[in-house]
Amino acid sequence: MSADVAALIRRGAPTPCAGRFVLEIEAWQAMIARLRAAELPLLGLWSDGVQVHALFRQGQTPLVASVGVSSEGYPALSPVRAGARGAERIIHDLWGIPATGGSRDPWLDQGRWPVATPLAAHSAPTPGLPEGREFIDGPAVMRAGGTVLGHGPAEGDFRAPFHLRLGLPGAGIEAVQPCMGYAHRGLAARLRGLAPQQAALLVARIDATATVAHQRAFARALHHATGTPMPAQGVAAGVMLGAMERIATHLDMLAQASAMGGDGRCATLAATMLEQVRQICRELCGRRLLFDVIVPPATVKVRVEDTQLATLVGQHALLHRLFWRPRGLAARVRGKGVLSAITAARWGILGCNARAAQKGQGDMTDRLDARLDEIGESLSLLAALPEGSAMAPEGGQGEGLGWAQGPAGPVWHWLRVEEGHVAAWWCGDPSLALVQALPTILSGAAYEDVDLILAALGLSATGADL
Amino acid sequence: MAQLNLFWPEGMPLPRLEALDIFHIESGGCTGCGLELASLSRALLAGSHPIRFVPTPRQAGMLLLTGSLTVGMAPVVELAWQAMPGARVLAVVGDCAVDGGLFGGNYAVLGGVGARARTRVALPGCPPAPDEILAALVRWQTTEGKR
Ligand code: SF4
Numbered sequence A: 001m002s003a004d005v006a007a008l009i010r011r012g013a014p015t016p017c018a019g020r021f022v023l024e025i026e027a028w029q030a031m032i033a034r035l036r037a038a039e040l041p042l043l044g045l046w047s048d049g050v051q052v053h054a055l056f057r058q059g060q061t062p063l064v065a066s067v068g069v070s071s072e073g074y075p076a077l078s079p080v081r082a083g084a085r086g087a088e089r090i091i092h093d094l095w096g097i098p099a100t101g102g103s104r105d106p107w108l109d110q111g112r113w114p115v116a117t118p119l120a121a122h123s124a125p126t127p128g129l130p131e132g133r134e135f136i137d138g139p140a141v142m143r144a145g146g147t148v149l150g151h152g153p154a155e156g157d158f159r160a161p162f163h164l165r166l167g168l169p170g171a172g173i174e175a176v177q178p179c180m181g182y183a184h185r186g187l188a189a190r191l192r193g194l195a196p197q198q199a200a201l202l203v204a205r206i207d208a209t210a211t212v213a214h215q216r217a218f219a220r221a222l223h224h225a226t227g228t229p230m231p232a233q234g235v236a237a238g239v240m241l242g243a244m245e246r247i248a249t250h251l252d253m254l255a256q257a258s259a260m261g262g263d264g265r266c267a268t269l270a271a272t273m274l275e276q277v278r279q280i281c282r283e284l285c286g287r288r289l290l291f292d293v294i295v296p297p298a299t300v301k302v303r304v305e306d307t308q309l310a311t312l313v314g315q316h317a318l319l320h321r322l323f324w325r326p327r328g329l330a331a332r333v334r335g336k337g338v339l340s341a342i343t344a345a346r347w348g349i350l351g352c353n354a355r356a357a358q359k360g361q362g363d364m365t366d367r368l369d370a371r372l373d374e375i376g377e378s379l380s381l382l383a384a385l386p387e388g389s390a391m392a393p394e395g396g397q398g399e400g401l402g403w404a405q406g407p408a409g410p411v412w413h414w415l416r417v418e419e420g421h422v423a424a425w426w427c428g429d430p431s432l433a434l435v436q437a438l439p440t441i442l443s444g445a446a447y448e449d450v451d452l453i454l455a456a457l458g459l460s461a462t463g464a465d466l
Numbered sequence B: 001m002a003q004l005n006l007f008w009p010e011g012m013p014l015p016r017l018e019a020l021d022i023f024h025i026e027s028g029g030c031t032g033c034g035l036e037l038a039s040l041s042r043a044l045l046a047g048s049h050p051i052r053f054v055p056t057p058r059q060a061g062m063l064l065l066t067g068s069l070t071v072g073m074a075p076v077v078e079l080a081w082q083a084m085p086g087a088r089v090l091a092v093v094g095d096c097a098v099d100g101g102l103f104g105g106n107y108a109v110l111g112g113v114g115a116r117a118r119t120r121v122a123l124p125g126c127p128p129a130p131d132e133i134l135a136a137l138v139r140w141q142t143t144e145g146k147r
Helices: A002-010 A025-035 A082-096 A141-142 A187-191 A196-204 A210-226 A234-258 A264-285 A306-324 A340-348 A351-359 A363-382 A430-440 A447-457 A461-465 B032-046 B073-081 B095-099 B131-144
Strands: A020-023 A042-049 A051-058 A062-068 A146-151 A163-168 A175-179 A397-407 A408-420 A419-429 B020-026 B051-053 B060-068 B090-093 B107-112 B122-125
Touching: A002 A020, A020 A025, A020 A234, A025 A062, A042 A082, A042 A175, A042 A408, A051 A234, A051 A408, A062 A163, A062 A397, A082 A430, A146 A210, A163 A447, A175 A306, A175 A430, A175 A461, A187 A196, A187 A264, A187 A340, A187 B095, A196 A210, A196 A408, A196 A419, A210 A234, A210 A408, A210 A419, A210 B032, A234 A264, A234 A306, A234 A363, A234 A447, A234 B032, A264 A306, A306 A363, A340 A430, A351 B032, A363 A447, A419 B107, A430 A447, A430 A461, A461 B107, B020 B073, B032 B051, B032 B060, B032 B131, B060 B073, B060 B095, B090 B095, B090 B131, B122 B131
Parallel strands: A020 A062, B020 B051, B020 B060, B060 B090, B090 B122
Antiparallel strands: A042 A051, A051 A062, A146 A163, A163 A175, A397 A408, A408 A419
């Protein structure tokens, strides 16, 4: 069935972007009808104001279906792919393009922006409500009754801001309504008209926990759009830096989760390892956080000293033992914040969180264990020093799509380049799917555990809001 | 004298400092500054240092902002500031919070708070390292903060 839908998409009109096809509205509707029974996962949905694009994955191949936007908008994908809901609301907020059959509730726009539909060609000024849009509890929160508690956007922690309304009829959370937009910086509007080098500076600062992934995905999209080959050395450096980033981000999460879970030994060791990794990054690239290391193509040959690697490998083994010791963190967080394989499939969650769901029930223990595994794999990768092979560009006609595996899952970038400048851009970050899955993940949790569960999820509001 | 071992394996001696409770708000950045603050917070905790990051503005003497101020976060920052008791000071850390950095004003962002409000600590950098943030706090405490 998936092959059927993929074939239908491929019958659309080809575009300058390899793997993207424009469908007539009837074909788009037929695609939606067939998606109901097909397994083709949806990885992203966005608009450039003229068309709406849906990114699917067939096996390991990305496939983009596009449809022209009419005065009524475009037929919604959310009835057959729940993960499209957030993106449809974002497209409506930014472009004013509605998804027929989908929700028009705001997702990013809390009513304070001075313009409505800021990306549209004729975005209208609005007075902007000084108090913002009144926060109305959704039916799920109202139905839950009992106590309604808020969480965020300012908890004194170090994460990007977002707000949750939590309905607790008893001891456990039964309803969750996320409120996003606090971290929205209007990146799509900022990138328009920039030269790729300037755009890359902003891309590197989408989310500091996945900066290398964003830089690599953007560099790949750019390389496909412009037809410039990517030298082998740059590809290899990207792989190594991606491994360094994965280690650092996972260690940060383990340190946070251990501290919150009351496991001081794990917390101290994870924090110590993290500082060593940041120090190594400073020695290799001149920065503790890996901003601006990929574009222009990285020329550094990333080679971590053998002694530094050996220390990290030894500490990783110890951290693993500490994690699994009796009454250690693994036992303390068992059963909390379950993200099952079914939930992951429903919302299009991939990467380390989906991998954890395959390991067991997908609770916090599985998630943190998956992160520990990925740290081990990344350390082996750093030790092996793989040679990258040069990447030949696909297309080279002004439009490109690229992806990279980030610590929380795959990150996607798409861009259109006109006269040497970015004309349109989209970024797909795994956090948007995680936010949408929060009602399921937090269901039944105690209010005191919310912070802990969020910390281990790797959800970044700045990646979701852009 | 307290030692900070987390950033420097050989340890770094710290001067004796006054207690300071800091409430941090990430007001719309990439969280890079937040990550470095988290590192600092862990090191301070490990060293039982009297500078602490607290979970509520009601017990804080310093409001520390990172990130450019988004229109969504502006009222949140205002509420936190109003909730702080007694003498309170504002600190901005990182280019975004100091003057907007790469994220200047647009429809969703007001810009850096440092360019609009009176701040007592303003530390540029993208992001400044934990030792630089600590040095800025110590500098403020040993000069202005004692007055
Ligand atoms: S100053 Fe730099 S590191 Fe800090 S929040 Fe802004 S972009 Fe991120």
